[in-house]
Amino acid sequence: MALNQGGSGLSKSLILKGLQCHKALWLSKHPPDFPLPEKPELQARFQLGTEVGILAQQLFPGGTEVPYEGLSFPEQLTRTQQLIDSGAQVIYEASFSFSAIFVKVDILVRDGDAWQIHEVKMGTGVKDVNLDDVAVQHYVLSGCGLTISKCCLVHIDNSYVRQGAIEVDKLFASEDISLQVLARLQGMPATVEELRATLRGGAEPPIDIGPYCTDPYECDFIPYCWQHIPADSIFELRGNGVKKFDLYRRGIIRLADVPLNELNPAQRQQAEATLIRQDVIHPQQVRAFLDTLWYPLCHLDFESFNTPIPKFDGTRPYQQVPFQFSLHIQHQPGAEPQHVAYLAPPGIDPRRELIGQLLAAIPAEACVLTYNQAFEKGILRELAALFPDLAQGIEVRLANVRDLMVPFRRRDVYRWQMRGSYSIKEVLPAMVPELSYAGLVIADGMAAMQAYHDMCALEDPEALAQLRQAMLEYCRLDTLAMVRILETLRAIGKGN
Numbered sequence: 314m315a316l317n318q319g320g321s322g323l324s325k326s327l328i329l330k331g332l333q334c335h336k337a338l339w340l341s342k343h344p345p346d347f348p349l350p351e352k353p354e355l356q357a358r359f360q361l362g363t364e365v366g367i368l369a370q371q372l373f374p375g376g377t378e379v380p381y382e383g384l385s386f387p388e389q390l391t392r393t394q395q396l397i398d399s400g401a402q403v404i405y406e407a408s409f410s411f412s413a414i415f416v417k418v419d420i421l422v423r424d425g426d427a428w429q430i431h432e433v434k435m436g437t438g439v440k441d442v443n444l445d446d447v448a449v450q451h452y453v454l455s456g457c458g459l460t461i462s463k464c465c466l467v468h469i470d471n472s473y474v475r476q477g478a479i480e481v482d483k484l485f486a487s488e489d490i491s492l493q494v495l496a497r498l499q500g501m502p503a504t505v506e507e508l509r510a511t512l513r514g515g516a517e518p519p520i521d522i523g524p525y526c527t528d529p530y531e532c533d534f535i536p537y538c539w540q541h542i543p544a545d546s547i548f549e550l551r552g553n554g555v556k557k558f559d560l561y562r563r564g565i566i567r568l569a570d571v572p573l574n575e576l577n578p579a580q581r582q583q584a585e586a587t588l589i590r591q592d593v594i595h596p597q598q599v600r601a602f603l604d605t606l607w608y609p610l611c612h613l614d615f616e617s618f619n620t621p622i623p624k625f626d627g628t629r630p631y632q633q634v635p636f637q638f639s640l641h642i643q644h645q646p647g648a649e650p651q652h653v654a655y656l657a658p659p660g661i662d663p664r665r666e667l668i669g670q671l672l673a674a675i676p677a678e679a680c681v682l683t684y685n686q687a688f689e690k691g692i693l694r695e696l697a698a699l700f701p702d703l704a705q706g707i708e709v710r711l712a713n714v715r716d717l718m719v720p721f722r723r724r725d726v727y728r729w730q731m732r733g734s735y736s737i738k739e740v741l742p743a744m745v746p747e748l749s750y751a752g753l754v755i756a757d758g759m760a761a762m763q764a765y766h767d768m769c770a771l772e773d774p775e776a777l778a779q780l781r782q783a784m785l786e787y788c789r790l791d792t793l794a795m796v797r798i799l800e801t802l803r804a805i806g807k808g809n
């Protein structure tokens with residue numbers, strides 16, 4: 314048995330990229346002379362994946378790791394060979410190369426004369442791309458002379474509720490995917506040869522854009538390959554109506570060229586409004602919505618985080634845990650709002666303190682205005698279940714929740730700049746152009762979530778204070794945006 318059959322020209326991730334799109338594989342080896350934006354979120358995701366992978370190793374304790382850092386590829390292969398020869402039962406990150414394909418196996422477990430492959434993912438189920446992933450590993454390990462007795466996908470079980478220390482056997486679920494992997498193995502040599510031929514090609518493969526640009530992953534080369542798509546294109550159409558790539562293949566790219574009768578009513582309204590730069594306003598319906606609100610009126614927004622490994626007792630994987638709120642309270646229409654905010658200090662379970670402060674700030678009789686109520690209501694319900702002594706107070710506020718998104722989702726008000734969306738990030742600039750997230754250090758919910766993680770790790774008090782200030786500013790703008798949008802709606806409601 315030799316764990317290095319040939320040099321290492323391909324890797325598992327390159328093969329998976331090639332399976333998504335041959336051009337993406339080719340461009341990975343021949344980067345275009347074109348500025349591609351950084352994707353800092355990928356680094357955060359990678360770190361999270363590493364944490365999950367290390368935790369899953371406890372399912373098979375006593376193994377030895379073949380580290381990626383600090384060892385060259387040949388050294389990783391040699392170290393793996395030594396561990397196998399010395400009778401190791403469990404190897405983490407075991408490394409193999411066959412047919413110039415280098416792979417690392419998350420957890421390799423000896424099973425008599427054979428071996429089991431356990432691939433760890435931080436998703437909550439098995440996806441097709443995971444099967445391809447393990448099939449590549451099986452192909453390489455078999456090529457190196459190992460017998461594979463079983464392939465498993467170890468993923469997060471999101472029904473697990475943390476109580477005390479993490480119980481790895483409950484946090485993770487393992488699915489035997491051996492049969493699906495075997496079914497994919499047959500075509501593997503031909504697939505690999507096809508990918509090699511692509512890489513050998515001197516010219517960029519003539520592959521046009523398609524649904525595979527975002528499936529299963531968002532491709533890194535979208536800014537390069539999509540350069541020819543103009544503003545106001547068919548890809549701006551929202552909703553599930555017409556199939557955009559069907560239009561594209563018929564040569565229809567600009568909204569101006571779309572046969573309007575092929576669109577559903579919402580898409581048609583979007584296309585027409587965009588083309589003639591015309592807004593749709595129904596003051597009567599806006600008034601009907603405004604009549605459902607009352608004062609005092611509290612504009613509420615939560616920021617939350619979720620992680621595959623639950624951080625606090627009583628939480629599940631990927632459960633949204635609130636760590637911050639912003640509240641703008643108005644006592645009558647047009648009154649200057651009073652602002653109240655909460656941002657958890659690092660390192661504590663923030664939920665009790667957060668809900669305590671929120672209940673103190675929102676009068677029981679107040680109307681609680683949110684933007685996309687499902688999110689805020691979901692958090693309030695979970696807090697009510699967690700703190701029975703506060704449940705009654707929370708239920709009273711829950712019953713008073715109203716949703717500022719309603720008139721935009723119903724298109725009582727639709728401005729062409731909203732590009733078919735009713736998300737607050739599109740609605741705000743269209744309704745209140747003078748108020749903007751531009752220039753803020755933190756400009757969206759994902760960045761706020763990352764900031765919370767960063768905050769919990771920061772030790773420098775000055776950096777911590779700056780980050781907290783940025784987080785407070787972002788969340789404050791979310792509810793201030795609601796105040797200003799409501800004012801604009803009130804002005805519209807006065808019309809005919």
Ligand code: SF4
Nearest residue numbers: 334337526532535538
């Ligand atoms: S953007 Fe689309 S066409 Fe271009 S390389 Fe990526 S997947 Fe292929």
